[in-house]
Amino acid sequence: MIAAVTAGDEALMKASEAFARLDTYTVTIRSENDDKEEIRYFFRKPGWIRMEFEEPHRGAVLVYNPDLKRVKLRPFGFFKSLVLDLSPEDRLVRSSKGHTVDKSHIGALLENVWRLNEGGGAGLRGEESVNGRDAVVLEVIGKEGKEVSGVHRYVIWLDKRLFLPIKVVSYGPGGEKTEDVDMTDLESGPDLSPDLFDFK
8 A cells, every 4th residue: 555645745855856956055054963063065966065164163174076985174274285185984074963074965864854754754834934034844753763863853944945955953762952953045056166176
């Protein structure tokens, strides 16, 4: 028997389709968990990533090369000649929650949400305005005992025009909030030069 598709499933499908259509995006990621993080983030398919750190490690810049599957990290903005070549698994470039650079983009988030939704439930919680952007609120809860990367429930605000996430709150298996991420200055489709994703 095929399970009925819910309005939440349809919203999640629309978000995945929106990500599939875009080529580039930029956003300032403001994350609150055990520590506060603020990162200017640039993405270009098929997986080029540039992250400019404001908090913590102000001035640090890293670039992920999806062809080589390597990260270049310039840890000090004032010392441009020092560049480290690292694996995305290296602890120096993992987030405080253990996220890796190569899986930090919106597409990877949506993959995790889909995995959690298998056997669980996705539902809509209405509409809200977040920092002046109108959004549809999607909630995804895993089936009993299921978690993906330590998350049992996501609440996701999807921009009504772009249908991409602009805010995400994650909860652990005990119902505790584990992360609160603001992405409300998300811009889809900016012109990003390939040179942005390299150190000169």
